[in-house]
Amino acid sequence: xxxxxxxxxxxxxLLDAAAxxxxxxDPDPVPPDGEWNAxxxxxxxxxxxxxxxxxxxxxxxxxxxxxxxxxxLDTWTIRHAITHAGGNAGLQDRxxxxxxxxxxxxxxxxxxxxxxxxxVPARLxxxxxLLVDQPMALRDIVTGLAQAELPGHTDxxxxxxxxxP
Numbered sequence: 001x002x003x004x005x006x007x008x009x010x011x012x013x014l015l016d017a018a019a020x021x022x023x024x025x026d027p028d029p030v031p032p033d034g035e036w037n038a039x040x041x042x043x044x045x046x047x048x049x050x051x052x053x054x055x056x057x058x059x060x061x062x063x064x065x066x067x068x069x070x071x072x073l074d075t076w077t078i079r080h081a082i083t084h085a086g087g088n089a090g091l092q093d094r095x096x097x098x099x100x101x102x103x104x105x106x107x108x109x110x111x112x113x114x115x116x117x118x119x120v121p122a123r124l125x126x127x128x129x130l131l132v133d134q135p136m137a138l139r140d141i142v143t144g145l146a147q148a149e150l151p152g153h154t155d156x157x158x159x160x161x162x163x164x165p
Contacts, residue, residue, distance in 0.1 A: 007106065007142065010150035011099035017157040018042055018092050029160040036078075038160055041153050042091035043081035047072035049098035052145055056105045059118050059138050067122040067141055106142055116142075 021029070021038045031037050036044065048069055058065030071077050085091045104110060119135035136144075 007146040007150075008099060008103050010146045010154075011095065014045065014150050014154045014157070015092055015096060015099075017154045018088070018095075021157050021160055022088050022092075024161055031160055035156070038157060039082045039088050039091065040078050041156055042088065042095060043078045043085070044072050045150070045153050046081055046085065046091055046094050046098065047077065048145070048149060049095060049102065052141060053098060053102055053105065055120055055138065055141060056102065056111070059115050059120070060105065060111055065120055067120050067124075067136070069124050073125060102142070102145075111138075 018038065028037065028039075051067060051069060051072060055065050055067045082091065085094050106116075116137065116139040118138050120138050120141060122132050122134065122136040122141065123130075124132040
C-alpha cells in the first residue's frame with residue numbers, strides 16, 4: 001500500500017479510544033438508543049478487520065474473494081465475538097493483532113499494485129442502509145477502513161464518554 005502508516009495510525013487511534021473508555025470512571029457507559037456499547041463497537045471492528053484480512057489474503061493467494069460486512073452487523077455474531085475474545089481487553093488484543101496482520105499483508109512487498117487494484121465484489125451496509133453493492137478495488141477497501149470505518153468507530157467510542165450521539 002502506498003500509505004500503510006495511515007492504516008496503522010487509524011488502528012492506534014481506535015485502540016487508544018477503547019483504552020480511554022475502558023479506563024473511564026464508568027468503563028461501560030450506556031450508549032444512546034440504537035447505538036452500540038464499547039464491547040459491541042470493538043467486536044464489530046474485529047469482525048470487519050477479519051473480513052478485510054480474508055479478502056486481502058484471498059487476493060494474495062490468487063483466489064476469488066468477496067467483501068461483505070453484513071456478518072459484522074449481526075447482533076448474535078457480535079455477542080459471540082465478545083464472548084470468544086473474552087470481553088473488552090480480549091477484543092482490544094484481537095484488534096491489535098489484526099492491525100499487525102493487515103499491515104503486513106498490505107505492505108508493498110506483500111502485494112503488487114496489480115493485486116491491490118483487483119476488483120472485489122463488495123456489499124457494505126451501515127444502519128440498514130446499503131452503501132456499496134459493486135466491485136471495489138482491494139486498495140479502496142483497505143483505504144476505506146483506514147479513512148472512514150476506523151475513524152468513525154473511534155469517534156463512536158469517544159462519544160460514549162460524553163453521552164453524545
